[in-house]
Amino acid sequence: MKRSLLLPAAAASLALVLAGCASGGGTPAPTSSDDGAELLTSTPTASSAVDEISWGYNAELPTLDPAQSISRNAGQVIANLCEPLLITQPDFSVEDNLASLEYEDDTTLVLTLKDATFWDGSPVTADDAVYSLERTRDPAQASEWAPYFANVTSITARDDQTLAITLSEPDFVFERALGTLAGAVMQREFSEAAGDQLGSLQGNLMCSGPFTFESSTASSITLAKNADYWNSEREPLTERVTINYLVDGATASAALTAGDVQGMYTFPADATDALSTSSAGEIYLGQSTSQFSFIIGNLEDNPLEDPRLRQALSLGMDRAAVASKVFGQSGTAATSIYGTAITSQLGDEAAVFAPGPDLEAAQALVDEVIAEKGEQRPIVISYTTGVGPEVGQMVLYLQQVAEQLGLAVELNDQPPPVWIEGIMAAQTNPSFDLTFGYGGPVIADPVAVLIDFQPGAISNYTGYDNEIVNDAIATARSASDPAERAEAALAAQEQLAADLPRIPVANVANLLFMSNDLTGAPASSAANTYPWAAVIGGR
Template sequence: MQALRTTASVALAASVLLTATGCTSGSSGTGDAPAAPKLTTTTPAATGALDNVNWNLPMGEPTTLDPARVGDYSPSTVESNLCDPLLRLKADYSVAPGLASSWDQPDATTLVLNLRSGVKFWDGRTMTPQDVVASLQRQRDPRTQSVNITLFASVKSIAATGAHQVTVRFTKPDVLFLKALANGFGAVGEASYVKKAGASYGTAKGGLMCTGPFELASWKPGESITVRRNDAYWDTALKPKAKQVTFKFVTDGSTLAGALLSGQIDGSYEISSAAAKTLRSSSAGTVYYGPSAQTNYLTATSPDSPLADPKIVQALSLVLDRDALVKNVYDGAAQKLKTFVPPFVWQKAEGSSVYSKGYDALPAVPAVDVDKAKKLLGQATSKKRTLSVAIPAGDQQSLQTLTFLQAGAKKIGLKVVIKQLQPTQMSGLFYDASLRKGLDATMVMGYVEIPEALSYAQLLTASDSLFNWTKYHNDKVTALLGEAQSTLDATKRADLFTRAQALYTKDLPLVPIASPYERMFLNKRISGAPASFAYINMPWAAYLGATGGATS
């Protein structure tokens, strides 16, 4: 989610061509929407060095870079290049070794992490098992306000068990803990530095102390964040070609397009569909489309919201013309969704065929049916006929989506009022109930950041979840997802998940909309960055470099 991170496409991705170099180039000479964009996980490898890259964060300035508290696009885009996790997410959404060179599960309730030797923090201090233990343990402390605290539900102990080893013991098997080590949850900070920084860790004042390919050089609130190359980086194969990357905070889509065209900003993930159309017709650079685990949907913000009524949810779903939406709002670069977990999440997972079969068996995305929608609205328990819906200010895609919904809702007697919130407030409402007061619903630009479908499903269905705003509860769904989390057999776990998915797709109060493809722009002087949504949890900037020899 814009904040529903963990803490997620075979059926989705099968309808498009995945290639190593496919893209829509600025040399195409056309601004028309691509009929079927070619998707790529990578861009051509960079060959030269760079003194500086100016990169944009279109969702605005981060509020923190503390890995324990990172739960949104902007902070994750920066933090993923600073703080290495124990496991590393790859561009195809598979998982590889990170600070842990390997791991073992000698029994169902034991996880042994074998750490790399010789890894150093930016200050030259060697990473120890104690740093790993401290980084994980501080997230159990409510004072840390970690977005990952629910991942400790089955953890019995975490301890250093060797010179390069940490062992985690569980009260019951738990597949989510291991997979979550590929995001901020698994990031390792220097224990003594973190303790000294206290509550200011991860802020402009408190800084960070990690092991990643870049280190935090400066943070000028309201202006920019600059990171510089870590020349002592442990992964010599991924030593950055860019000496530094400067992050800007341009949130207006048209302003960003102008800055990218002029070269003031070199690149950006999450460019809007309108900006992509403008940039495709220029010779300034290239727009790349990548497979994505992003999910867009409309959800109620409280149990008292009219959208918490299943009949109103179904009625709204029936007046939303998703074909027109994908064509006109997403510029053709999206897939309609039957539910809220996009299939790219399990594309590389064991049991992928089971997940795909379960997804295919879900009811088809409904066609527009105004008469049926009117009947459903008449059967609704809630009699409120006005919906106040939040979106980020300046987000044209969400605004256009709600405008489509607004027009359809009007036909059945529902009024949709659009509330545009500033980025900090919009991000904060996912964690702070007080910021949801006066709102009935919000547009969610979500994402599933680890390759495990049940991680995101539990966020919206578990009774004690921070994001279960409607107090949704289905005993069978809870039981199936709980059993899946404790099941180490991947095929059986996939079966349990798809059975739960079939149930919550019927009664969970949200309106699935689409899964947008990743849209990234690189100007013609740079290349190398991964093009898939996996960038959100991998050191993507370390791949950046010049398209030809050394340049500044």
């Protein structure tokens, strides 16, 4: 690759959350948590092979389709099966993978495929790559990766080994997208024959990764070592990996502390206490783009239509205290709209939200709105505690902040399938006042956050459309000077901090628990698009 990039989501519980809340009014560099602990990118390299690994996954796997791999962090599984043209390393740098990349000019990317093969032994061709990329950017797929293809005008095969991608304007983030599952390559012939079943949990997939699909049940999926894997530098150290769906904290902590499951990313927060004292393994804190935030819904007939009330909620929160109480050692105050793996690139200027509350300023804004418009109806928060009790604790905290300011809040705790259905429907018809976001982009670049605020973005529930932000996003994507791109990212944040279509609360480090006999796993959130199972082995 000839060009590198320098700039790359009850009263007792409430008492627990609020206890002690008394605070006052290129390649990413290593980052630290608030207590000074360094956030890792990887664990020590493995030195020996192991027969089998039993791993945990904090949801029910929704799909094996790379185009849909952002949903529920499904990429955490899929990245062990399907490979992108480039690859995002655990430190978020991007390197050649299935292909090597060169630029003919600022708007023409040329990718030359290596001698890679699919699981069935057939070669990976440029035609397969063109098919896969075109499918991901096809609006009919409704892929969350699609916004990264916004500047792509054509994808063509020049010969069996070479494809060219033409852009309408320079886009320095698109290269990074090719290092995620947005750039994954599937065999065209198999995929077209699979039709609607492509990517189903029955293994309807033909990829080139270090593992192949072996079997799937309602509670787990098993991957087998690809005995003929083309890349000798990443040959798996284990013959088989069983990934178990561990949704609740009690089940996860019991399985991990007993050694029945040997490791897990992003385990439920309520498992942290048990795991932190377990002799079975160790918790690792990794670099992450992840945040917990509150997301505003449809502004029509929404009490939060007035940005002053959004500002009041933001000012009223003690981010430092609530992040620590709810997320423990993995939580820090979100003083930026960007997670820690991104703010480390932008410097101190990235901090625009105070870690502590300013209740006097918050109350003044609420009083001003009520004086002008009268009492507001209750704010309805739609959420689900089914993804973890920390969601409920954060919502209860926000309710107390709001009510302290004189704003009523109604809680609508829904079963996960109901909440997910509502969120999916909200992409075209948002019907809630407020919901939550818990995660972050795979790509550690400000644009990966900012594209959520563009018109038509899947999670732009307010219909937010701001010229300053749109122009800044365009600059952050196209400018060749890293300083200019950083300046644009900060300008966009300044406007978003005023308008607050999303209220960031806590940065959340990537959590990894791994048994004492294993090592090698990436620690950062890049694991959501990296073949982590291939590099885990014995100490």
